[in-house]
Amino acid sequence: SKNLFFKLIKQDFKRRIWYPILAFITYFLFLEVILLLKLERLIRFPKAYSYDAITYVKDYFFGENAAKIAIIVCISAFLCGISNYAYLHSKIQIDTYHSLPVSRTQLFWSRYVSGIIQFFFPCLIHVLICAGIAANRGAFAAETVPAIMSYITLQLVMFVLAYGATVLAVVLTGNIIVSILGTFVLFSYSAVVSALIHLLFDRFFQTYINYSGWYDVCLSEKLGCFSPLSMLLKLFDRPYNTTMEAAQQFYTYDFSYMGIMFAAAAVYSLTAYVLYLKRASEAAGRSIAFCALEPVIKTMIVI
Numbered sequence: 001s002k003n004l005f006f007k008l009i010k011q012d013f014k015r016r017i018w019y020p021i022l023a024f025i026t027y028f029l030f031l032e033v034i035l036l037l038k039l040e041r042l043i044r045f046p047k048a049y050s051y052d053a054i055t056y057v058k059d060y061f062f063g064e065n066a067a068k069i070a071i072i073v074c075i076s077a078f079l080c081g082i083s084n085y086a087y088l089h090s091k092i093q094i095d096t097y098h099s100l101p102v103s104r105t106q107l108f109w110s111r112y113v114s115g116i117i118q119f120f121f122p123c124l125i126h127v128l129i130c131a132g133i134a135a136n137r138g139a140f141a142a143e144t145v146p147a148i149m150s151y152i153t154l155q156l157v158m159f160v161l162a163y164g165a166t167v168l169a170v171v172l173t174g175n176i177i178v179s180i181l182g183t184f185v186l187f188s189y190s191a192v193v194s195a196l197i198h199l200l201f202d203r204f205f206q207t208y209i210n211y212s213g214w215y216d217v218c219l220s221e222k223l224g225c226f227s228p229l230s231m232l233l234k235l236f237d238r239p240y241n242t243t244m245e246a247a248q249q250f251y252t253y254d255f256s257y258m259g260i261m262f263a264a265a266a267v268y269s270l271t272a273y274v275l276y277l278k279r280a281s282e283a284a285g286r287s288i289a290f291c292a293l294e295p296v297i298k299t300m301i302v303i
Contacts, residue, residue: 004102008110013118016083020118023076027126030072035061035130039137053139061130062147066154066253067236073155074162074228078183080115081166082176089175091284098281108276112167112269119159127152150253157258157265161228162187164268171272171279172293174286182297186268189300190227231261 013020038061042053051059087093097107131148134140169182201208225231235257275290283289288297 005106005110008102008106009114009117012084012111012114016118019080019083020122022079023119024122024126026072026076027122030069031126031130032133034065035133039134039139042139043137053134053137054141054144057134057139058141058144058147061134062144062151066151069155070158070232070236073158074187074232076119077159077162078166080119081163081170082179082183084111084115085167085170086176088170088279088289089173089179089284091281094281094284104277105273108273112273115163116156116160119163120156123155124152150255154253154258157262158232161231161261161265161268164265164272165228168268168272168275171275172289172297174283174289178287185301186227188227188229190225191230191233193303194230226264228261228264231257231264235261 035057038056039053042049042056046052049056087097098104100107127148131140131144134144165186166183169186170179173179173182225234235253279289288294
């Protein structure tokens with residue numbers, strides 16, 4: 001059927017209705033509740049703050065707050081990726097799915113797109129509700145619209161990046177425990193190795209001195225920032241510009257680097273798709289689904 005792709009998405013939504021509900025509740029607690037409490041304090045005690053409600057909504061809630069929400073987004077992507085492809089770890093389920101008259105391509109991308117939709121729409125709805133709350137409290141300005149657009153784009157890029165890494169880890173492994181550990185490895189490997197190099201240099205070389213913070217340690221340009229954690233740390237390292245005309249900070253995230261993050265997400269996702277096509281059904285239950293990758297993965301973990 002030409003509508004099979006959309007039917008699979010609809011079926012996945014019914015099967016995992018708990019995920020969008022959980023995402024909806026979580027975003028309500030971390031967006032609307034926090035915004036209402038802060039605006040209430042700003043309106044009641046305006047002299048206690050160096051900025052007004054409009055500046056808070058534009059530069060802090062839809063600016064600085066993105067770094068804090070990134071943790072929620074990454075956890076959401078982790079839960080979505082693990083639950084969406086967990087059937088790869090069950091021999092009974094994988095035999096059932098692969099015996100259906102559905103190509104692996106449609107089966108993979110329908111679930112992949114379904115996960116993004118189930119994350120994006122609750123996020124979009126809550127952001128629009130927050131914009132409505134700000135407008136109702138007189139804390140909305142024309143400059144807030146670009147901040148909202150960049151905020152939504154940033155959340156989507158972060159989710160796709162973490163989601164692609166999680167799906168790749170699930171495809172590479174054969175049981176749920178190893179998938180969770182593999183996700184942590186893929187998500188933070190370059191940052192951890194950069195910190196390890198710094199610690200070894202500091203321990204064994206008397207002439208080694210590091211004047212930068214841990215952000216710069218985890219973002220070693222010599223090693224590269226291929227892990228999602230390194231990319232997020234680099235994005236949020238210096239996310240704002242201070243104008244000379246006004247003594248306030250405008251949080252403007254680097255859209256060029258967000259493009260790099262999106263490209264990395266595409267690489268993770270396409271790699272997971274190619275390996276999914278080549279993954280044998282008999283790999284369910286094994287620690288590593290591909291025997292040829294075992295030496296590489298073991299070497300990375302040992303290092």
